[in-house]
Amino acid sequence: MLNPIEATNLSRSFGDIKAVDSIDLSVSSGEVFGFLGPNGAGKSTAVRMLTTLLKPSGGSAQVAGFDVVKNPSTVRKKIGVALQDAAIDPLMTGNELLRLQCVLHGLPKRSSSVRCGELLERVGLTVAGDRRVGTYSGGMRRRLDLALSLVHEPEVLFLDEPTTGLDPTSRIALWEEVRNLNQDLGTTVFLTTQYLEEADQLAERIAIIDGGKIVREGSPSSLKSAVGAPTLRIDVSENDLPSARTVMNRFGEERPAQKNRIAIGLISGTPGITDVMNALADSGIEIQHVELDEPSLDDVFADATGRRLEGGKA
Amino acid sequence: MSSGNAPHVPSLAVVFAGIHRGLIRLQRIPSLMLPAVLMPVFFVVAFSGSFASIVELEGYETDKAVNWMTAWAVMQGSAFSGMGAGGLAGTDLENGFFDRLRVAPTRPMALIGGLVGYCVCRALIPITAVLIVAFAFLGADMPGGALGIAMVYLSGIGMAVVMSFLVLGIVFTFKTLKSLAIAQIIMFSSMFLSVGQAPIQAIEGWLHHVAAINPITNVIRMCRQGFLGEVTWSITQPGLIALFGMMVGTGIWARIRYKKVDA
Amino acid sequence: MKNNVFPQVVKLSHRSILGMLRQPQSWAPGLFFPLLLAAVYSSQFSRAVTIEGFPFADVSFLDFVLPACVIQGVLFGSTNSASDLAADIENSFMDRLLVSPVSRGSILISRLASAFMYGVAQATILISIFAAFGANIAGGAPTIISIVVIAALLSVSMGSFGIAIALRTGSQEVVQSTFPLIFVAVFVSSAFFPVQLMEGWYGAIARKNPLTWVIDPTRRMTIHGFSWNDLGQSLGIILAIASVGVGLSIRQLRRRLVRAQ
Numbered sequence: 001m002l003n004p005i006e007a008t009n010l011s012r013s014f015g016d017i018k019a020v021d022s023i024d025l026s027v028s029s030g031e032v033f034g035f036l037g038p039n040g041a042g043k044s045t046a047v048r049m050l051t052t053l054l055k056p057s058g059g060s061a062q063v064a065g066f067d068v069v070k071n072p073s074t075v076r077k078k079i080g081v082a083l084q085d086a087a088i089d090p091l092m093t094g095n096e097l098l099r100l101q102c103v104l105h106g107l108p109k110r111s112s113s114v115r116c117g118e119l120l121e122r123v124g125l126t127v128a129g130d131r132r133v134g135t136y137s138g139g140m141r142r143r144l145d146l147a148l149s150l151v152h153e154p155e156v157l158f159l160d161e162p163t164t165g166l167d168p169t170s171r172i173a174l175w176e177e178v179r180n181l182n183q184d185l186g187t188t189v190f191l192t193t194q195y196l197e198e199a200d201q202l203a204e205r206i207a208i209i210d211g212g213k214i215v216r217e218g219s220p221s222s223l224k225s226a227v228g229a230p231t232l233r234i235d236v237s238e239n240d241l242p243s244a245r246t247v248m249n250r251f252g253e254e255r256p257a258q259k260n261r262i263a264i265g266l267i268s269g270t271p272g273i274t275d276v277m278n279a280l281a282d283s284g285i286e287i288q289h290v291e292l293d294e295p296s297l298d299d300v301f302a303d304a305t306g307r308r309l310e311g312g313k314a
Numbered sequence: 315m316s317s318g319n320a321p322h323v324p325s326l327a328v329v330f331a332g333i334h335r336g337l338i339r340l341q342r343i344p345s346l347m348l349p350a351v352l353m354p355v356f357f358v359v360a361f362s363g364s365f366a367s368i369v370e371l372e373g374y375e376t377d378k379a380v381n382w383m384t385a386w387a388v389m390q391g392s393a394f395s396g397m398g399a400g401g402l403a404g405t406d407l408e409n410g411f412f413d414r415l416r417v418a419p420t421r422p423m424a425l426i427g428g429l430v431g432y433c434v435c436r437a438l439i440p441i442t443a444v445l446i447v448a449f450a451f452l453g454a455d456m457p458g459g460a461l462g463i464a465m466v467y468l469s470g471i472g473m474a475v476v477m478s479f480l481v482l483g484i485v486f487t488f489k490t491l492k493s494l495a496i497a498q499i500i501m502f503s504s505m506f507l508s509v510g511q512a513p514i515q516a517i518e519g520w521l522h523h524v525a526a527i528n529p530i531t532n533v534i535r536m537c538r539q540g541f542l543g544e545v546t547w548s549i550t551q552p553g554l555i556a557l558f559g560m561m562v563g564t565g566i567w568a569r570i571r572y573k574k575v576d577a
Numbered sequence: 578m579k580n581n582v583f584p585q586v587v588k589l590s591h592r593s594i595l596g597m598l599r600q601p602q603s604w605a606p607g608l609f610f611p612l613l614l615a616a617v618y619s620s621q622f623s624r625a626v627t628i629e630g631f632p633f634a635d636v637s638f639l640d641f642v643l644p645a646c647v648i649q650g651v652l653f654g655s656t657n658s659a660s661d662l663a664a665d666i667e668n669s670f671m672d673r674l675l676v677s678p679v680s681r682g683s684i685l686i687s688r689l690a691s692a693f694m695y696g697v698a699q700a701t702i703l704i705s706i707f708a709a710f711g712a713n714i715a716g717g718a719p720t721i722i723s724i725v726v727i728a729a730l731l732s733v734s735m736g737s738f739g740i741a742i743a744l745r746t747g748s749q750e751v752v753q754s755t756f757p758l759i760f761v762a763v764f765v766s767s768a769f770f771p772v773q774l775m776e777g778w779y780g781a782i783a784r785k786n787p788l789t790w791v792i793d794p795t796r797r798m799t800i801h802g803f804s805w806n807d808l809g810q811s812l813g814i815i816l817a818i819a820s821v822g823v824g825l826s827i828r829q830l831r832r833r834l835v836r837a838q
Binding site: 349352353356359360362363364365366367368370371372495499502503506507511512516517518519520521522 | 606609610613614616617620621622623624625627628629630757761764765769770774775776777779780783
Binding site for chain 2: 048051076100
């Protein structure tokens with residue numbers, strides 16, 4: 001059987017700008033796939049193409065076994081979509097929106113009221129179901145949006161930045177929900193995010209997108225170990241910077257870092273830190289601050305793009 | 315895999331859901347209706363009052379201005395109600411909810427039909443309000459009887475459909491609420507360049523020719539006939555043909571522009 | 578600081594006018610609708626001048642509605658400057674002005690001045706277009722200048738009520754919602770048809786509408802030629818309207834300043 005999401009050379013340009021530049025994707029059934037990248041990397045454009053909302057300017061994509069351009073309606077029957085910003089009509093109540101969604105997906109009236117009740121319970125909105133969405137908090141809106149995308153029990157679920165702008169508690173609650181969905185129903189989840197932690201927590205496999213191109217792909221752990229050595233960062237005064245850099249470069253390859261800070265991939269691993277400290281002390285360099293980090297997805301991102309994601313350490 | 319299913323969900327249910335949603339919103343912000351009701355009511359009062367003596371001229375076929383101007387106000391109210399479709403679609407496009415509608419496996423015409431149906435329901439309110447004011451306070455006559463009233467509602471509803479399609483096409487093109495201003499200019503121009511306020515015999519110069527070929531002229535005549543005399547097939551038929559033609563034309567326009575939304 | 582009020586007024590007026598030019602949706606309807614109405618009415622009601630009791634003989638309906646269409650077009654924009662002022666209050670630009678040593682009066686005067694300039698520009702454009710389409714303005718230049726000045730000053734005096742509302746509420750929405758009132762006021766007057774031919778309570782209201790007293794003398798000048806008497810009557814009524822509106826604006830500005838302290 002064909003994978004639920006297959007894309008080949010998928011591209012989309014807006015004028016001269018290549019928002020998505022010839023990407024290949026393959027997500028297998030029951031997988032949670034994370035699409036990680038900074039703002040403007042092309043994540044949403046890719047999702048809009050995969051969900052039939054935007055026509056590709058090149059390449060092709062099959063979702064749930066059907067071509068997104070040739071059979072958009074069939075694809076739409078099989079996917080659930082929660083788009084960025086949880087854009088929901090604020091004047092309507094959660095219940096009304098769920099019922100509307102049931103009609104839009106052709107669910108019979110009798111089963112849909114049961115379904116709506118189940119879904120509201122699932123996302124913890126039973127009490128708020130008859131309140132207008134305008135009165136909901138950000139987290140409640142996202143959960144309702146998630147419920148809306150589930151009314152027809154989709155085979156593939158697309159979540160475009162599901163937690164952007166949420167507070168940490170709401171974020172964790174939503175992660176829990178996505179995990180449960182995936183485990184209970186075996187729904188394949190395609191999730192875009194600009195948060196490293198989110199990709200790390202939720203996704204079994206991730207693709208890092210930057211400037212419309214996929215720059216890395218694999219499971220978070222394999223990607224991290226591919227970057228290799230842990231990152232050692234030290235802060236020194238501006239005067240010491242050149243000599244410290246010379247010393248540090250003996251112990252590993254330099255990585256991108258902030259001003260007055262030097263970062264290397266420590267080849268000898270964590271035990272090797274003593275040697276570096278001694279060597280710096282021998283050269284008379286005063287160390288202001290030291291950090292040692294096991295590789296993170298941020299390191300993977302930095303390794304691939306030469307830049308740090310917002311919120312990542314540098 | 316259940317690929318044997320029809321690719322679309324039943325459209326009629328989607329149309330009714332769309333109408334239902336529009337009416338729910340209307341009930342929650344009733345002030346949306348205020349201009350759409352007050353404007354045509356003011357029109358029937360103001361036009362009947364300002365141009366009270368205009369009916370002395372040849373061609374009006376009535377001795378009361380209100381008998382002439384009520385149909386004009388009804389048409390304005392219906393057309394203005396049609397703007398509501400653009401207002402709702404524009405709001406949805408601006409806040410992103412339209413994507414949620416679009417990503418459902420429904421026929422585009424079913425979504426459009428829901429918006430248009432909502433406007434038809436809306437249009438009934440100003441039409442009725444204008445009729446009440448015209449009969450109760452301005453002394454309008456209705457020699458055409460019940461059939462004449464039916465003609466008023468029929469042409470009003472038809473006009474609301476045509477204007478809904480028209481404005482939806484414009485909003486789908488520009489994807490902003492601001493583009494409603496363009497729609498309003500087109501709406502007012504096409505309405506004014508007709509026999510809305512004066513009979514064709516009284517209109518001179520270039521406007522005579524424009525009003526004569528403007529299909530809205532036929533619809534207004536159909537709407538107005540019951541106020542002036544018996545309802546006749548010879549006036550009703552051109553009105554129905556004009557409405558049908560305009561519905562098909564503007565419907566195709568709206569459907570074509572809908573495709574532009576994902577561009 | 579107060580000795581250089583004039584450059585401040587010029588600077589602030591300049592800003593107001595630029596703001597307007599950049600929003601075509603605020604001035605385009607004021608050009609479009611008067612032209613549409615004039616074009617339609619002069620064709621549709623061309624024979625209305627033959628109705629018994631029509632106050633002017635041997636006149637084209639275009640000449641008859643010309644002053645009213647100019648005034649209507651200019652009034653379309655009369656809420657613009659008030660709406661911009663409300664926007665300034667909404668986005669706190671007003672506060673920035675108030676903490677600066679800008680004279681308080683120049684905040685008000687610049688708004689009124691820009692509304693006047695706007696009215697002059699719009700009236701001039703409208704009259705030029707009407708003239709190109711064969712309108713006949715008796716009395717030539719003095720009448721034309723009178724119409725322009727009357728239209729612009731009327732817009733300012735009507736706009737001053739909007740400014741009072743803007744200062745009072747600080748809400749663009751409220752200011753813009755007063756627009757239909759202006760529309761109603763213009764319609765229930767002699768603007769599009771002689772009040773002599775109106776009947777019943779509608780005619781009674783139209784005859785007592787101050788706008789009728791401004792429009793009628795302006796129309797007499799358009800048809801019969803310039804007259805100091807008619808100009809004086811129009812300006813007198815406008816002055817009366819303005820004194821109420823500007824008075825209210827000053828009161829509301831003071832209120833706002835007291836609250837700001």
